[in-house]
Amino acid sequence: MPFDVIGQATMESDDSLASYPLSCYEKCPIPPRHIRQLDEIPFPSRPYLDYYPADRGINAGYQSKVRVIDKYKVIGFISSGTYGRVYKAVGRQGQPGEFAIKKFKPDKEGEQIQYTGISQSAVREMALCSELSHPNVIRLVEIILEDKCIFMVFEYAEHDLLQIIHHHTQNPRHPIPPATVKSIMFQLLNGCQYLHNNWVLHRDLKPANIMVTSAGQVNIGDLGLARLFQKPLHSLFSGDKVVVTIWYRAPELLLGSRHYTPAIDMWAVGCIFAELLSLRPIFKGEEAKMDSKKTVPFQRNQMQKIVDIMGLPTKERWPHLTGMPEYGALGSLQPPMLHHHSHHHGSKAASASHLEKWYYSTIGAHSSTSSPSSNSSLSSLGQEGYKLLAGLLEYDPDRRLTAQQALQHPFFSTGDKVSNNCFEGLKTTYPMRRVSQDDNDIRTSSLPGTKRSGLPDDSLVRPVKRVKEA
Amino acid sequence: MKAIHPPRHVVGRPEVCRLCVKTERRSASQQGRHPAHLCANALLTTCGTNATQGFGLASVLPPRCHCTQAPPHSTYTMAASFWQSTQRRFWIFSKDELEQIRGKLREEDQGLVQMFPLPEWRHLSIYFNQQVNRLGKRLVIRQQAMATAQMYIKRFYTKVEIRRTNPYLVIATALYLACKMEETPQHIRLVVQEARSLWPDFLTLDISRLGECEFFLISEMSSQLILHQPYKTLTTLQSDFYLSQDEISLSWSIINDHYMTDLPLLYAPHIIALTAILLALVLRPNPVPGSQAAGMAAAQAALAQAQGARGLGSGLGSGQTTPGGAAEKESKTNEARVGKLQRYAAFLAESNVDIEGMVDCTQELISFYEAHEQYNDKATRDQINRFVKARGLDKA
Structure with missing residues (x-):
C-alpha cells in the first residue's frame, strides 16, 4: 500500500524488482528471516520523482513531470511556520487516504522567486524522511520539486x-x-x-x-x-x-x-x-x-x-x-x-x-x-x-x-497489555483537526507568515522556536 | 618500531550470535569487549535493523544479536541501517545492470553519443575526481564530503546522459549538496564564485543555475542523499586488525581511489573497506617494484584461504599456514604482517562477508590502477569541453 501511488507513476518498478540482484541475497550475511522483511519492501526504482529529460530542463529550466495540483486536490490549510505551510489534501488519481502536504517556503529575491539553494533543514528532512520507515515515524509518500518549491507529501494524521x-x-x-x-x-x-x-x-x-x-x-x-x-x-x-x-x-x-x-x-x-x-x-x-x-x-x-x-x-x-x-x-x-x-x-x-x-x-x-x-x-x-x-x-x-x-x-x-491503538477502549472521540478554507491555493506564491489561520501552533500560546542556522 | 601484537588464536568460550546464528569465539583478551567486533555479521546488520517495529511486550525484547545489546550510543560505530538503506535498496547494481542502465541512456541519445565520443567511464570518473578535489581544496572541504559529491555525480549519471548536462555545473552542485548533507554547509555564492574561477569558460556567476541544478540532482536521486561510506568501516576495524598508521593511511587512500571506479555502485561499503584493508596489508611492506604481483597473490591467497576455511565449518585452527609465498621472509615486520593477515583471514572465515565480491573488488582496483596509467587528462578534458561548448550547455 505505501507505494501504490508511486507504482502508477513508475512502471519500471516491477522490472527493477525482478532484476534486483538476487545474488546479492545469496551472499547477504543476514539470516533469511530478516531477508524476508527486506523482501517485503517494494523496490520502485524511482519511488518519488520523475520529470522531463534533463536536457530540455537545463535549457528551458527545470520542470517537474509530476504536478502537485494534477495529483492532489487541496482541501484545506492546516498551519504555517517559518519553514512554510502545511495543507490537507486528497489524491486525484485514486490514491487512498488523506495527505498532509508540507510546502517549503522559497526564498524571494526582489519580487521574483529564485532558486537560492535549498535550506539545510529542508535537505535534512527530505533525506531523512526518504530513508526512514517505521510505524511510529511519520510516513513520507513522495517529494515533488516543482516551480522552485519543495512539496513533501506525508500521510495525513488527524x-x-x-x-x-x-x-x-x-x-x-x-x-x-x-x-x-x-x-x-x-x-x-x-x-x-x-x-x-x-x-x-x-x-x-x-x-x-x-x-x-x-x-x-x-x-x-x-x-x-x-x-x-x-x-x-x-x-x-x-x-x-x-x-x-x-x-x-x-x-x-x-x-x-x-x-x-x-x-x-x-x-x-x-x-x-x-x-x-x-x-x-x-x-x-x-x-x-x-x-x-x-x-x-x-x-x-x-x-x-x-x-x-x-x-x-x-x-x-x-x-x-x-x-x-x-x-x-x-x-x-x-x-x-x-x-x-x-x-x-x-x-x-x-x-x-x-x-x-x-x-x-x-x-x-x-x-x-x-x-x-x-x-x-x-x-x-x-x-x-x-x-x-x-x-x-x-x-x-x-x-x-x-x-x-x-x-x-x-x-x-505491569497492568494491562499495551495497545498499539492509543484510542482503544475510549468512548470519547477527539475533534478532527481544524482546517481552514482561506487559502487553498497551494500554488500561490504568496509567502506564509503574513496570514494566520487554521490552527497554528501558537494559537495555544506556545513559544515559537526554530533553529537559527549558523 | 612499535611492538606489534602477535597473531591471536581466537579461542575461548564460544558464543552464538543469535542474529547471524554463527558460533563466535572470544579470546581471553576479548573478554569484556563487545563481541560484535569479531562478528562480521554484526558489522553488517548491526544494531537496530531488527529494532522493535511491532507492538506488545514481546517486541520490546526482540531477538538480539550481542551486537545489538545496547552499548552506549557513543560507542556505536557502525551505521545501523545499511541493509535497509536506500543505498542498499536502490543504488547498488550488478555489473550487468549497470551496463544495461548506461546502454539504455546511450541508446536514447544515439545521435549525441555518436557526435561526441567520450572516454571510458573510469577516465571520466578520474576527471571528475580531480575536479571535485580542486574545488574542494579551494573551499577547504573535508574528504568525506568530496567522496559524497562523487557518489552523487555517479548516481546522477546513471539517470541522465552526460552529454545532456554541463558536468562542471553538476560537479559544483554535487559538492554544494554534499557539504549540506555532511553538515558542513558552504554558502551557495561562495561555491559558485570558486567554481567559476576554476572553470570560467563553463559557468556563470548566477547562483540560480546552481540552485536549479540542485533540484535536478535531488530529483534524479529521489531525495536519497544519505550515504554509507567505507571510511567508517575502516575507522571501526582498524584497531581490531591492529593496523599501523601506514596501513590505515594506505587503506584510506585506496578508498579515496575507489571513487574513480564503478565500485561504489557495485558493492556495499564494508566490502570496499575490507578489500582496501587487505590490499594495504599485502602491499605495504613491499615497496620494492615488482613485488606488487606477489602482494596480489598473497591477497588472493588470503581470500581463498578464508573461503576454504569457511567451507570447513569452524576453520580457524586449520588456517595457520601463511598465506601466499610472500610471507616466507623472516623479518619481524613480515611476521607481524603475516600475523595480521592471519587474523584478517580468520575474521573473514568466521564472517559471512561476500568473499567473491571482495575478489572482484581486488581485481577491479588492480585493473583500475592499470587503466589510470592510460588516462589522458587533456584528451578527457577536451572531449568533455567539446560537447559542453558545442551544445551551449555552459550558457544554460
Whole structure:
C-alpha cells in the first residue's frame, strides 16, 4: 500500500524488482528471516520523482513531470511556520487516504522567486524522511520539486498530542485515560528507539510534533531539525546553536553543553509524559531572546522552572556538571520553594527533588472522583509511572534512560497489555483537526507568515522556536 | 618500531550470535569487549535493523544479536541501517545492470553519443575526481564530503546522459549538496564564485543555475542523499586488525581511489573497506617494484584461504599456514604482517562477508590502477569541453 501511488507513476518498478540482484541475497550475511522483511519492501526504482529529460530542463529550466495540483486536490490549510505551510489534501488519481502536504517556503529575491539553494533543514528532512520507515515515524509518500518549491507529501494524521492534551483541558478538565497515556508513551519511545538506532537525533520533540492517526497510531513528525549524529565531522553544537523548543530543552543544553546525545530527546519525552499526566507543560519557562550579538543567553527562567521541581543539580548526581559552560550561572538560581519546611536547610534540601510529590499529586488530583484502584484512574499508573518519569527526567544525560531502556521499563509490563491503538477502549472521540478554507491555493506564491489561520501552533500560546542556522 | 601484537588464536568460550546464528569465539583478551567486533555479521546488520517495529511486550525484547545489546550510543560505530538503506535498496547494481542502465541512456541519445565520443567511464570518473578535489581544496572541504559529491555525480549519471548536462555545473552542485548533507554547509555564492574561477569558460556567476541544478540532482536521486561510506568501516576495524598508521593511511587512500571506479555502485561499503584493508596489508611492506604481483597473490591467497576455511565449518585452527609465498621472509615486520593477515583471514572465515565480491573488488582496483596509467587528462578534458561548448550547455 505505501507505494501504490508511486507504482502508477513508475512502471519500471516491477522490472527493477525482478532484476534486483538476487545474488546479492545469496551472499547477504543476514539470516533469511530478516531477508524476508527486506523482501517485503517494494523496490520502485524511482519511488518519488520523475520529470522531463534533463536536457530540455537545463535549457528551458527545470520542470517537474509530476504536478502537485494534477495529483492532489487541496482541501484545506492546516498551519504555517517559518519553514512554510502545511495543507490537507486528497489524491486525484485514486490514491487512498488523506495527505498532509508540507510546502517549503522559497526564498524571494526582489519580487521574483529564485532558486537560492535549498535550506539545510529542508535537505535534512527530505533525506531523512526518504530513508526512514517505521510505524511510529511519520510516513513520507513522495517529494515533488516543482516551480522552485519543495512539496513533501506525508500521510495525513488527524490528531496531534498538543490537540489531544488541549481537548482534555476543556469542559470540564479531565485526565487522559491511563491506557491511552501508556500506549502513547510506548509508541513514542518505540519511534525514538528507531530514530536513535539509526543515528538520528530528532532535536525538537514536543506535543505539537507528535502526530496521532485516527487509528490511534502515534507518529513522530517534523524532522526538520533532526540530524545524523554518527561520527559528525564537527561537533553538533557548531551547526545549530539552539535546538529544542525551550520547555522541552534538556538541562545539558540549557547549561551550554557542546556535545549532546540522544539523551536530549529522552528529556523531551519525559516532559511530554509529564504533560500527558498534568495537561500542562511541566517546565513552562520563558525564553530569553538572543541578543544582538547573537550569543546564546543563559535560559535562567527555564532552568529555574526545572530546579523548582527537580531540585538543584549536584555533581554527585551529575558528575560532569561542573564542566558545563553555564555551571557558574546555576548559583544564581533559587532553590526549590515547593517544600516550606526545607526552605532554609542548606544544600541538601536545595538539591532534593520534588518530582515524586509532583507526580503523586498530579495522578492523585484526578482520582478524587473515581476509586484509586480503578483502571480508568491515573493513579493506576502507580509507582512504576513515577520511576519511568524520574528515569527520563534524570539530570545526568549519561544516566538518563535510553529509549530502549525505557521500553523495557516495568511501567509497560505491569497492568494491562499495551495497545498499539492509543484510542482503544475510549468512548470519547477527539475533534478532527481544524482546517481552514482561506487559502487553498497551494500554488500561490504568496509567502506564509503574513496570514494566520487554521490552527497554528501558537494559537495555544506556545513559544515559537526554530533553529537559527549558523 | 612499535611492538606489534602477535597473531591471536581466537579461542575461548564460544558464543552464538543469535542474529547471524554463527558460533563466535572470544579470546581471553576479548573478554569484556563487545563481541560484535569479531562478528562480521554484526558489522553488517548491526544494531537496530531488527529494532522493535511491532507492538506488545514481546517486541520490546526482540531477538538480539550481542551486537545489538545496547552499548552506549557513543560507542556505536557502525551505521545501523545499511541493509535497509536506500543505498542498499536502490543504488547498488550488478555489473550487468549497470551496463544495461548506461546502454539504455546511450541508446536514447544515439545521435549525441555518436557526435561526441567520450572516454571510458573510469577516465571520466578520474576527471571528475580531480575536479571535485580542486574545488574542494579551494573551499577547504573535508574528504568525506568530496567522496559524497562523487557518489552523487555517479548516481546522477546513471539517470541522465552526460552529454545532456554541463558536468562542471553538476560537479559544483554535487559538492554544494554534499557539504549540506555532511553538515558542513558552504554558502551557495561562495561555491559558485570558486567554481567559476576554476572553470570560467563553463559557468556563470548566477547562483540560480546552481540552485536549479540542485533540484535536478535531488530529483534524479529521489531525495536519497544519505550515504554509507567505507571510511567508517575502516575507522571501526582498524584497531581490531591492529593496523599501523601506514596501513590505515594506505587503506584510506585506496578508498579515496575507489571513487574513480564503478565500485561504489557495485558493492556495499564494508566490502570496499575490507578489500582496501587487505590490499594495504599485502602491499605495504613491499615497496620494492615488482613485488606488487606477489602482494596480489598473497591477497588472493588470503581470500581463498578464508573461503576454504569457511567451507570447513569452524576453520580457524586449520588456517595457520601463511598465506601466499610472500610471507616466507623472516623479518619481524613480515611476521607481524603475516600475523595480521592471519587474523584478517580468520575474521573473514568466521564472517559471512561476500568473499567473491571482495575478489572482484581486488581485481577491479588492480585493473583500475592499470587503466589510470592510460588516462589522458587533456584528451578527457577536451572531449568533455567539446560537447559542453558545442551544445551551449555552459550558457544554460
